[in-house]
Amino acid sequence: MTEEFEKTYKALFRRYYPGLLFYAARLVGEADAEDIVQDVFVEIWRRQDTVELGDQIQSFLYRSVYTKSLNLLKHRAVAENYNAEEVEFYQKKIDYYQPDHADVISRIENQELRAELRRAINGLPDKCQEVFKLSYLHEMKNKDIADVMGISLRTVEAHMYKALKFLRERLKGLRF
Numbered sequence: 634m635t636e637e638f639e640k641t642y643k644a645l646f647r648r649y650y651p652g653l654l655f656y657a658a659r660l661v662g663e664a665d666a667e668d669i670v671q672d673v674f675v676e677i678w679r680r681q682d683t684v685e686l687g688d689q690i691q692s693f694l695y696r697s698v699y700t701k702s703l704n705l706l707k708h709r710a711v712a713e714n715y716n717a718e719e720v721e722f723y724q725k726k727i728d729y730y731q732p733d734h735a736d737v738i739s740r741i742e743n744q745e746l747r748a749e750l751r752r753a754i755n756g757l758p759d760k761c762q763e764v765f766k767l768s769y770l771h772e773m774k775n776k777d778i779a780d781v782m783g784i785s786l787r788t789v790e791a792h793m794y795k796a797l798k799f800l801r802e803r804l805k806g807l808r809f
Contacts, residue, residue: 641686646674649691652745653698660702669705673697753803757796764792765800 650670657666673694677684757765763782767773773781775789782789 638681638686642674642678642681645677645686645690645694649694650674651749653694655745656695657698657702660699661705665705669698669701672701750804753800756803757799761792761796761799764789765796768793 653670653673654666657669660666661669676697677686754762754765760782764778767778767781768775775786775793779786779789
């Protein structure tokens with residue numbers, strides 16, 4: 634194993650794991666999603682001599698999660714003797730979340746991105762969060778925020794600076 638592979642592998646894991654987990658949970662439920670995504674990454678690790686971690690890796694990862702999810706659902710259908718309605722429901726779910734539909738992956742990534750942004754904003758100190766939300770979510774000017782909150786314009790600017798610095802640091806690994 635090369636140090637370069639390990640570095641790239643860790644970066645891929647950090648970048649794609651949350652989205653793949655979200656995707657797998659839509660297909661098989663949260664209870665099995667983590668196992669499926671971990672299996673995909675373990676398989677990449679095992680096949681490091683033959684797997685290409687290039688431009689197509691995102692498609693490969695989503696396709697792998699999709700395939701493993703499909704296999705699990707088929708196994709469930711046999712093991713639990715699903716009736717025709719349940720099989721049809723899972724088939725529609727599988728068809729809807731097929732990774733070849735670029736808009737599906739895009740929607741999943743956007744949902745995950747919005748959730749991460751919400752978590753980051755909620756991680757701000759209370760006053761800082763309030764100033765940030767008034768400015769960006771309610772599109773208020775700094776002067777209006779100062780008037781509404783009963784604080785100085787300088788304090789509003791300081792809170793905004795602090796909020797943006799915090800959010801930049803917290804969200805630096807995400808793609809917008």
